[in-house]
Amino acid sequence: KEETKSSKPTVAILTDATGVDDKSFNAAAWRGIKQFYNNEGEGTLYRNITAQSSDDYLPNLKNTAAQGYDLIITTGFTWGDAVAAFCAEYPNQKVIIVDVDYLPQTANLIQYIYEEEQGSYLVGVAAAKQAQHDGISNPVFGFIGGVPGATITKFEIGYIEGIKSVFPNAKIVDYYANSWGAPELAKTQAKSWYDSGVYCIFSAAGGTGGGTIAQAAEYRAAGKNVWAIGVDSDQYEDGLYGDKTKSAVLTSMLKMVENSTIDALTKVENGTFVGGVVTQNMKTEGVGYATTNAELCAEAKTACEAAKADILSGKIVVNKTYAASKAAGIAPAGLGAIDD
Amino acid sequence: MTKSSKSTNKTDQVWIDRLLASEGATSVLVVILGILSGTLIVALLGKNPSSLFKAIWQAFVGYYNKGKGAWSVGPLGDTLTYAIPYVLCGLSMGFANRVGLFNIGAEGQYTVGMLAAHAFAVCIPAFPGQWLFCMVVAVLAGAIWGGIVGILKAKFKISEVVATIMLNYIALYIYRLVALYLFPAGLTNRTYRTADLASTSILKGVFISESNLNIGFFFMILAVFVYWFIMEKTKLGFSFRATGFNKDAARCSGINDTQAISLSMAIAGAFAGLAGACVLLGSLKFGRIMQGQDNYGFMGIAVALVGNSKAPGIFLAGILFGALRSAYSLMQFMNIPREVVNIIEGLIVIFIALRAGLGKVQEYRAKQKIKKAREQEAAK
Amino acid sequence: MNILNMIPTIMMVTAPILITAIGGMICERSGVVNVALEGLMSIGACAAACTAFILQSTGAGGGSVWVGVLIAMLISGIISLIHAVAAIDLKANQTISGTGINLLADGITIFACQVLFGMDRTDTIPIRMHTDGLGFYPSFYIAIGVVVLSWFVLYKTPFGMHLRACGEHPAAADSVGINVRRVRYIGVFVSGVLGGLAGACAVMTQTTQFTSTLIGGRGFIALAAVAFGRWTPIGVLGASVLFGASQALSVLLSGTSIPSEVFNIIPYAITLIALIAFSGKDFAPRSAGLPYEKSSS
Amino acid sequence: MSEYAIEMLGITKTFPGIIANDNVNLVVKKNEVHAILGENGAGKSTLMSVLFGAYSPDSGKILINGKEVKITNPNVATDLGIGMVHQHFKLVHNYTVTENIVLGREPRNKFGILSLDEAEKKVQMLSEKYGLQVDPKAKIEDITVGQQQRVEILKTLYSDSDIIILDEPSAVLTPQEIDELMDIIRLLQKEGKTIVLITHKLKEIKAVANRCTILRRGKYIDCVDITPETSEQELATMMVGRPVKFDIEKKPCNPGEKLLEIKSISVNDSVGVEKVHDLSLDVCAGEIVGIAGVDGNGQTELLYALSGLSPVTKGQIIMNGKDITNMKIRERNEAGLGHIPEDRHKHGLVGGLSVAENTVLKDFYTLKYSGKLGVLMTDRIFANSDKLIEEFDIRSGQGSITPAGALSGGNQQKVIVAREISLSPNVLLVAQPTRGLDVGAIEYIRKRLVAERDKGRAILLVSFELDEIMNLCDRIAAISKGSIAGVFKAGEKTASEIGLMMAGEKSKEASK
């Protein structure tokens, strides 16, 4: 037993100030690690280090390296520059970063990039079908993003194209909170949207999205027919209300960050770690949608499965950028999404 | 027997009075108290308090770097790097303090300094010595932002506390507007981080290559000296101190208090502005991640208070807070809850406020002395 | 978007600012300046969230929300006494001890979450405050109640007269046997209690859990509202609504091409301009911020 | 039942650095007017504050109507029927007269809510009964100092105290108002009240007091019956501890050319109320011109305008023929204006700075004390202050490095006088130069002022002590409601004539 333990690689995950319990992106990565170690050895084999601000990124990376960890996991593009600088200086320290593919390629760095637009397309379809099922003729859909940028744009575009595949001229509203950790902003926006007749809101905004789910839960509890869609992990739990038998989270766009962490850890363990860019998509089951909510109607599920098949077969190609989607005449003008 | 006991309590009276009288000593006491309370909390959590001290110790002397297989003083480098903005913001707070103002606005002056440095580091073509140019404009920007507060205070009698709180937030949002909308980062996936800075605007590293320690450190030392020189040695400092102790008397004797207040706030702002430049141009070799307030300015308040608003005191206090900041990261490897650092910092400031209580002790002892004296008279 | 259905949302944002500001006003009227409002709100929010979550995880219902609110008021009130001791008994610089509490709040709130939940935030609270038919949260009615009550106490009761006297001319109050120390302690404690109440309302209406960024400077906005509102309940009400509205609008009008930062600046800019416009005439209580020396003995 | 209303026995009260009351006795008979006589700083107010429960004594006991009592706070005193009119009024500026009077014992209805109507009626009634006219609804900030004092007296009557303490009530009143006050006191005595009257003014004691207790430097000296025979001279001797001469000998003055010309200036106070109207006055080289008037008649604003602390709204100020009306304060200093301000703590000294630094407060920036690059030459600064400390006999703990705030009142004043005189100004503005000082300091400072006059300086002296004015000045200008009621040579008029002018009666030769 001793040996098996010691044979396991050691790893540290470095996050920004929001920490590993943002119930979203970082949480998923952290979950992957715990899964890999089946929850044994926190503080010895694996641990998480939280930065106070971006001024701590490089010191934290170097301190971690100095502790001799086999692998360093960083999450989010905000780490990109620090990681690039670090990898150049510490060629023997294995590092992975999620959501980045543009860093200089070095042997000690794997960059994991996700094709979130595919998963987002599915939840778009699900939301639209649910509306149809509820007999809403011209529903309005909302999107709340965290910090605007190409990554989040992929979520928004996929979502929109999914909806439009059902309601070609559905109305879309969007809002960017400029923060991953400000649920109060999302809740304020969600409340006024729901008040003005928005049917479903998909928030890809880390901790900020909690506000949307809270508002949806409040309104469903009050008998209003509105929905929230979770992101990254299955946020069904967060949407529970009343006697906790029902959730306001219709479905969640699953972005299996845990896959990447587990993948990296396995490679380190088997000594098959090679630097480069790894793309996670529907093929690799890196993205998907959640079916936990019993209220998600059958039509929605079947439609989603169909869409999934088409994406896998390449029959459907979901756009990645706002520009492309607009060019294709799908995404409306005047959204907050940006491509760089 | 009695004699000896008498003499002993005489002596201890003397050193107690000395201690109570000396601001430096009480500051040290306050810091020790703060760290001890932190230790207590760690112990209460069943964690090993010695790890807390180990982390702080490493922040000064470094550790054995398994990654490189050699001893590394990187943490010391980080400590000193963090100390640059802490000391400079401390100077900002302290300078205003000596003129009788409470400059909560160092944060905002820091931000506009950073903003100015940023603008000139991204929007104009690179040229040698650009870093120095950026620093200068940062200093000017900070000075202007601080000067505004001074003018509002001196001319319009607006509480500098309220004014600076307002200006802090205004500065923050203006910086975001400029950095994100005026000079957006051009490259894919890099939003919410500023555009790359011209390579010629980056501060050179010094001494400790394993850290971001850079020439900003020398400017910080220079600032400490300038602070001391202006305050203690020049006629300008004289008029500042006079205004600080008694605005009306200073005015009545011909010192232009309006000018003194505005000017001193401008100088205070200049220190903070320099801090902004040092952090922006020094911390990362590329653009900076935009987030909320960096809190260097607010910590500057604590730094100045611990340092009694005297140049050497602020310098030492700044180093201490820098060490706590770098210990913040180190202690996480030792399973010490990092919030302990914030708690220690908060307690230190609170203890400083409570320090006023020592004045009461002194008063009491003075009364006792008089009583004693009279009793002795009565005895005769 | 039609302004009418924004009103409940605006009030949701306004209520915590207003409640805190009223507390700050009472505190300054008694002669003590309290810049710790930010920290006290944060502590209150954290306390309420922890209490409510723990009770609900043991199967408690909606009542747990109100228990949480009470605990929040209590704890913030107690913490505010640190400020009272420093400012009133030790005659310390009031801005310093206030700043200290703000710093401390950052630490102990996250610390409490770490101890209780093993993370930097509380877990999601299943049951929180709910809107009524008009879309208003209880926090809105609480805030209005606080305003009316504060007005009544300040101007219609003997205690109110004592409190205002302590803020204007403590020596006069003292000379007629009013216990300045006691009155000021009450003033500070009330600001603590209301700060806690406001924090609780914020976490129970605007979000799902306590996070360190939740209060985000609204304590300081409240401080500004006190000055902008000229230390009167009605004035503070107006100022708070203005600030709340501009905060809410920074979100609600974000669809437009105007960056939200522009709206974020509004409350602070308006306050500065207002302070300049009304400058010269000083509405602040004459002895606010000054420790009262009764006698050296 | 005891024949004594108050018995204070062996009272001792110390403050940091000073024993304000040292084993003092005070015994007051029922229904008498009992005066307490003592110089400034003698400990009178402290003793009364002890009696009123504002300070708790370090030792000693108090009996009221023969019963020993512990007076822990003013409420206790009030319940014992003791009322006090403080030397420095204790009134809330933005409260009405009634609100101030009822503060601390507000009438409330059965729901505990304020109800002031009854109180207002009672105040009205009392003010008529004792001839203390004030409008119960008026705000304190809107009424005169004299009226404010009436409010203070009404406070004590409202809580129907039968022991009333008046702490230097006449300090702020014109001679005529003082006469009215004396009548009020007699009236109160007739109504059966016991009065304790604190004052340095011997005339008043002779006028109304039955007995008098004398304090000196915090110590009890004696308690004497006041009879028509009691001579002011002997009271004064007891008060000061040695025979005092009431007037200082000085050479007759021979005025030179006009150094200061005030040409019909008007000045507003901080809240924009015009306090000086169209006032004109000249001061010549080698003379001391005194401004006689009751506090609050524009003296403060006049000096502010002359020294440059506040602007004039009209008129002109000429010094040595130079128009200084719009000059900055520093420019005026450099032009040769000296100023010994009324409020030594607020305007005179920087308590946190050392004595040395205070002595160069006005010229530290000149080449005399700071070299090029603006670096201070500390050695010269200390040399200067050591010289002045020597010359002016300034007593300070550690000499030049002592913080000015730690000096005694008198020594603080000496520092200011030393600084101003050492700058050898042509025109010297002097306000309340001897307030709160012991006789030694008083005589010294008066001598220095006369000496400056003889050196040919023009001195403008403002004082609320009519005696000081009459003793020190060569010419006297009575000021009333912000304008000069009359100018005349010293000795031309009696105190009561001057009093009438101070009360606002224009005199015939005012025009000349």
Ligand SMILES: Nc1ncnc2c1ncn2[C@@H]1O[C@H](COP(=O)(O)OP(=O)(O)OP(=O)(O)O)[C@@H](O)[C@H]1O
């Ligand atoms: N609160 C205090 N703290 C320190 N010293 C004090 C205090 N109050 C009075 N003193 C000192 O005690 C002494 C007596 O003061 P007190 O006011 O009783 O004198 P007084 O006789 O009333 O003088 P005056 O005629 O000027 O009113 C003075 O030397 C004064 O400086």
Ligand SMILES: Nc1ncnc2c1ncn2[C@@H]1O[C@H](COP(=O)(O)OP(=O)(O)OP(=O)(O)O)[C@@H](O)[C@H]1O
């Ligand atoms: N603010 C102060 N700080 C420190 N010591 C003080 C202070 N005020 C007074 N003292 C001390 O108390 C003593 C008495 O002060 P006070 O002003 O009462 O003198 P005084 O009795 O009025 O004599 P004088 O006639 O010179 O004013 C002084 O000698 C001084 O040492």
Ligand SMILES: [Mg+2]
């Ligand atoms: Mg007195």
Ligand SMILES: [Mg+2]
């Ligand atoms: Mg004195």
